[in-house]
Amino acid sequence: MVSRRSFLHQSWVSPLFLFVVVVALAASSADGSRTPRVPCYFIFGDSLYDSGNNNNLNTLAKVNYSPYGIDLPAGPTGRFSNGQTTADAIAIDFFFFFGYEGEILGFKDFIPPFASNPDDRQILVGVNYASGSAGILVESGKQGGDNVDLSQQLRNHEVTVSRIVEILGSKVAAFEYLGQCLYICNSGNNDYINNYILPQSTAIRNQYNPDQFAALLITQYSAQINRLYELGARKVALAGISNIGCTPSLIATLGTNGAPCVNSVNQLVVPFNTRLKSLISQLKLSYPDAKFAYLDSVRVGTLVGAVFRFAAFRIRATPCCQVSTVTGLCLPNTVPCSRRPSYLFWDAFHPTELANQLAAPLFFPAIQRIL
Known part of the structure; x- marks a missing residue:
């Protein structure tokens, strides 16, 4: 019997084996009879995790329309x-x-979005603060309208923490409770996609080379994660940036010179991931009473792609829906592809549900080590 700690973490696991192991994930979810591993779960980040926080914002980066959610x-x-x-x-x-x-x-x-004004019972289980187009830097993604940048997400979490203090009767009780929760953050993607590599962002590229820009992001990110610790977080998982040069949008915009992805963009984010790993090591030393995990989005994304290639369906790297040439998002009320399991990408930036479901258990070993 493979132990929970080692499962899906072995170097010998082949893509085909991974597919066999996790394909049931596409059709199954917890039946409610199990006790959750943690009492609550707090989610921060961008559109990869957003569950509705942008719905009422003045922004192009919102998707509360068909065909989004067609399989929910x-x-x-x-x-x-x-x-x-x-x-x-x-x-x-x-x-x-x-x-x-x-x-x-x-x-x-599901964990409710902050914008839905969750009630006291719900916030004790967790809140999702993630916002489409948002980044570590306040300005990232703002060219498309409003978003909830990571610093504002933390301020929103302060509101939640204050409510939990009131519900549980004291700050001591609240922080003891919050220390048992899982906190996950996926941020940094839009600081590149919707900031640094934008054609109009010549000023920031002239001011910062790629390594300097990564250092700028990590300095800000460090302050934000330290604030999260001050608010009671003790089990924190931070996702690295994936190979964003493999998104249909950047492939169509920049070209690949015959390669599968835009390798120059994938290399651009390497310094960020390297510095994020170092930050996590520093956090472990600074806060011995807390646990921090690095979620390797590049490795998991590569494995998910391999699962698709080895699976029995044809793999498509093009969007499943008709996308806007301006935003890369699905055009409202259009009919998407019928064979969605054969598509890795739903629109020009975001994975399909199946790709997300395959990624989740691949992050499981890193998450389990901090629970």
Whole structure:
């Protein structure tokens, strides 16, 4: 029997084996009879995790319309996918393989977005603060309208923490409770996609070379994560930036010179991931009473792509829906592709639900080590 700690973390696991192991994830979720691994789950980041925080903002980066959410019972909710995000799948999904059951967190329901004004019962289970187009820097993504940048997400979390203090009766009780929760953040993508590599961003590129820009981001990110610790977080998972040069939008815009992806863009974010790993090492030393994990988005993204290539369906790297040439998002009320499991990307930037569901258990070993 493979242990929970080692499952999906072995170097010998082949893409085909991974597909066999996690394919059940696409059709299954926790049945509510399990006790969640943690009492609450707080989510920060960008459109990869957003579950509706942008719905009422004045922005192009919102997707509370069809065909988004076509595979969710609730329909369009503001998720930038046809169904679940990776953060959703981490919350509720589990995988099954020859008698081995490996739940992720085991929650019965999705974590509500902050913008939905969750009630006292809901916030004790967790809140999703993620916002489409948002980044570590305040200015990132603002060319398309409003978003909730990471610093504002933390201020929103301060409101939640204050409410939990009131609910539980004291700051001591609240922080003891919050210290048992999982905090996950996926940020930094838009600081590149919707800031540094924009054609109009020549000033910031002239001011900072790629390594200097990564240093700028990590300095700000460090202050933000330190603030999260001050607010009671003790189990924190930070996702690196994935190979954003493999998104349909950047491939169409920049070209690949015959390569599968825009390699120059993928190399651009390497300094950020390297510095993020160092930051996590520093945080572990600074806060021995807390646990921090690095979620290797490049490795997981590569494995998910390999699963698609080895699976029985044809792999498509083009969007599943008709996309806007301005935003790269699905055009409202259009009919998407019918064979969604054969598409890695839902629109020009975001993965399909199946890709997200396959990614979730691959992040599981790193998450489990801090629970």
